[in-house]
Every structure is written in C-alpha cells, then in structure tokens.
Amino acid sequence: MNDATANISLEARGLQKSFGGLVATDNLSLEATRGEIHAVIGPNGAGKTTFVNLLSGILKPDGGAILFEGRDITRLSAPARVNQGLARSFQITSIFRDFTVLENVMLSVQAGQGHSFRFWKPVAKDESLRGPARELLEKVGLGDRTEVIAGNLAHGEQRQLEIAISLATNPTFLLLDEPMAGMGPEESQGMIDFLKALKGDYTMLLVEHDMDAVFALADRITVLVYGKAIATGAPDEIRNDPAVRAAYLGDDATDDANGESA
C-alpha cells in the first residue's frame, strides 16, 4: 500500500464536472503510476477530453481533488501545472500555424526558462532557445522541417509537432488527448512507435479511440462511460470484462469505421 502510493504520479479523486444539466465527469477517480501508460478509453462524448481539461487546469472541477506528485493542484492555474511538469496535448491540433516549426517549439523552451518579460533581444538569434528546440525536433523526427510554416505541414506532421510542443516544456507527465486523431493507419503506427520510445521517460495518460493503439501501448486502462469510470485494469482484464464489452467494445467496429471515414 505504501509502496503503491509512493509511486503514484497523478491522482484524481472523485472529480465532478457538469455543463448545465449535463454531467460530463461523474465522481471520477484514477491513479496513474509513475512510468506507466495509463489509457483512458470510452465512446464519443464519454467525457475524456473534459477529464483531460480538468487535469490540465483548463477547466475547474465542481468537486473532487487532483494530486500531482503528492501536491494538491486542484486550484492551480493551467500554466502553473505545466511548470510543475504536467503537460498536455490537444485532440484538435493546437499549434501556432503562422509560426515555423522551430518557433512553435522555441516558445515552449522559452516558457521553461522563466518569465518572458524580455523586451529587446530578438529570439531569432537566441541559441539558448534554438538549440534545445532543434534538438527536440530531431528527436521527434521533424529535424528537417524546422523552417517550415507549421500550418503547411502534413496532418501527421502537425500531430507530431503538437506533441513536440508539449514535450519541450520538460514535463514528467504527459496528458495525451487522442494523439492519433485523424491519422491514417501508417501514420498511426508511426505515432505508436514514437510513444513506445517515450515510455519510461514520461508517465502518460493516453486518451485514445484507436483500440489497436491502446492495446499496443497501455499498461493499464480505465474505461469511461457517461463521465463514470466503469472499469480499470490491465489490457487483458479490460478486454474480457463483460461490462466493458457491453458498454463499449461491442460497438468498437462501428466506431472504427467512423474514425476511418472522418
């Protein structure tokens, strides 16, 4: 018990969130152990993105608590959480489309170096920003795309950049909201390999629709339906859980077909 709690990186305790009459997060608890990939799956509208927004501080919960590395961060602002090492990526690609790929990542590096009340020195020549940004882009496989305007990247590359921006904040924990969203099978496989390579260096909460990806990557899976966690366990347990099959995996095939055509 003590061992287990000491190893917990992020913990949600009885989180509650409603939009008007709609309960999007319903008494949701979850523990992510250090170093693991903890997947969160569930049908569209189950409240996965809302959960990520609560954990990252973009939304404030109506009730419950969030603990990160033993500290209560429930009241912390989104930027403050990032500065503690809790980074996120977005389901809907959220990059700076007019900036170059390098500039996108440089902003994160800059944010990690303290305040930006520096009004005079041009960033374009700032090696303390360019260097680390370039290094990270090499690592994520965008090393030869640094000077491209981000909006002109292919969709798959934009998804890679999305994650690179988050990685450049030097997090210990990554909240990934459907990193494979909108990707074809080949690109998805690339992303799976990429996340596998990151495994161990970061604790990850992986929200994903793509079941193949989830079963390929996750150490543990939490299933969300109508904002509630109906099951948590190892991939095999989840696969064979009757409640899960009934609620979710049963209509996996139709969901997948929708995903492909989108």
Added chain:
Amino acid sequence: MAELKNPASILTLIVIGLCAVVPFLAPALGEPFYVIVFARIMIWAIAAVSLNLIMGYGGMISFGHAVYLGIGGYTIGILAFHGITSAWIQWPVAIGACAFISLIFGAISLRTRGVYFIMITLALAQMIFFLSVSAERYGSDDGLNILTRSDFGLSFFDLNDKLTMYYTIFAVLLASVFISWKLIHSRFGVVMRAAKSNDTRVQAVGVSTYRYRLIAFVIAGVMCGIAGLLQANFERFVSPDMMNWPRSGELIFMVVLGGMSTIFGPVTGAFVFLMLSEILSTWTIHWHIIFGPFLVLVVLFARGGIHGLLTPRASRDE
C-alpha cells in the same frame, strides 16, 4: 528591416524619406501648408502604430484607443492651465497618467474576449470622454487652449521652433516604429503573438498570458499618450473630440488600411487615410459616401492592407 526587393519596404522608405524632407520640400514647392499636414499625420501615425501593437500583434481590438491621445493631451493642457509648463514635469506626468489608466482599463477589459472586449474598451474610453466634456473649468466641449508649449528649458531644444517641433514628432514616430519592431521579435513579443493565435495553447506550455497582454496594453497606451502630448503641443489646443469614439474608429481603420500586423503598415495607413479624407472632402461634402465603401472594400479584399498586398508571401516575417 527587410531586403529592398520587397515593394512594401520601398514604400516604407519613400514615406520616411518624404517625412524627412517635407519641411524643406514643401516651402520650396510653394505649399508650406504641407509641413503642418505631415506633422499632424505623423502624430496620428504614432497612435496607429501603438494600436497595431495590441490589435495587430496581440489580437486586442481596442475601440477606445484614442482615449490615450486625450489623456496625454489633457495632462499637458491642464498642467499648463495651472502654470506648470516644464516638460520635465509635464511629460512624465502625462506618461504616468496614461500608464495608470491603461493599466486599470486593461485589467478590466482583458478579462473579456471578442465583442465584449471591443465594447468594454469603448465604454471605458467614453467615460473619460464624458468626464472631459463635463469639466467646465477646462473648457468642456469647447476644449482648452494651451498658452505655452512644454518647456524643456534648453535653448537648443525649443518646441516653439517649427523645425524642432516637426523633427521631434518625426523622431518619436521613428522611435515608435523601431520599438514595435524590437518588441514583437523579443520573447515578450513572441508570447503576445502566440497568445493572439492560440491563447489556450500558450497557457498549456506554461505561460500566464494575461500579464503579458496587460503589459502590452499599457505599452500601447503610453505610446499613444505620447502622440497625445505631441498633439497638444503642436496644436496648442486640446478638446474632448480628440478622444471621442470616432477617433478610435479612425485609428482602427488606419491600421487595417495600412496593414494590420505589419510594422510600418499603420504609418502608411495614417497617411492614406488622412490624405484621402482631406482630398475627398474638398471634392464633395458627401465624401463619407465614397470613403466608407472604399474602406469596406479594403477590409474585404486586401486582408493584409496596403503593406500586406505589397509584401510577397514568402518574405512575411511578422
């Protein structure tokens, strides 16, 4: 700032060059009145440059920006009215007043977004406008004459000297353009521009954008206030009209016309806007009927304004 192959840079140089030689060129051509016209336009250009800083680069569409012209101007007027004419007191007080008011107005209005931001900046500015209208002591509607210009106490720097006045305005204009250019390429400017395009994302990399937007708002307010104190000194007159809402609207048009989020666009915009309205108004009293649709067309079809049109896509660095 960019290579000369770029037509927008050439236009920039032409405008700067013209401003530099007009005090000699205009009298030589028998049109000395143009010295005054240029000085007036340059003052507006400084205000437009300051607005572009928050509107073009920060996405903050302030519909009350002219209020800082008024605050800067009235500070000079009111201090002079009470016999305080030293520039060493007047100018810091004017700048401080603009910084203070823009800090408060920014702190309030930056809690909102979009149309609400536009409406709140307008409402706050109109408050000050009505305050000036109701200040009977300082001339109310009729405005306030300024008997003596800001006095630096220096024999070689006297704003009563026409050339000194003109080139002071010119220098402040160049400085405001240069400062904007430095700002937007600095770390501060990167945060500002990034927050314009995707505020949530900037927060998600660990930056509280509110503070940066607020400081940008204050910098723009102060820069516009300096335009106001120059205007007060140049015209030796201030009136509520200089900060009424149509002035704020005109500033927005100057920026859009010349090219939002281009460094020099607002200056060109101020020139084209004020020259056109000057020329059109001599043709017909119904000039607004021509000018209005013209501006609408520019907004619709030339999204980057004049400088946007003249800048090849590849070399847009801002």
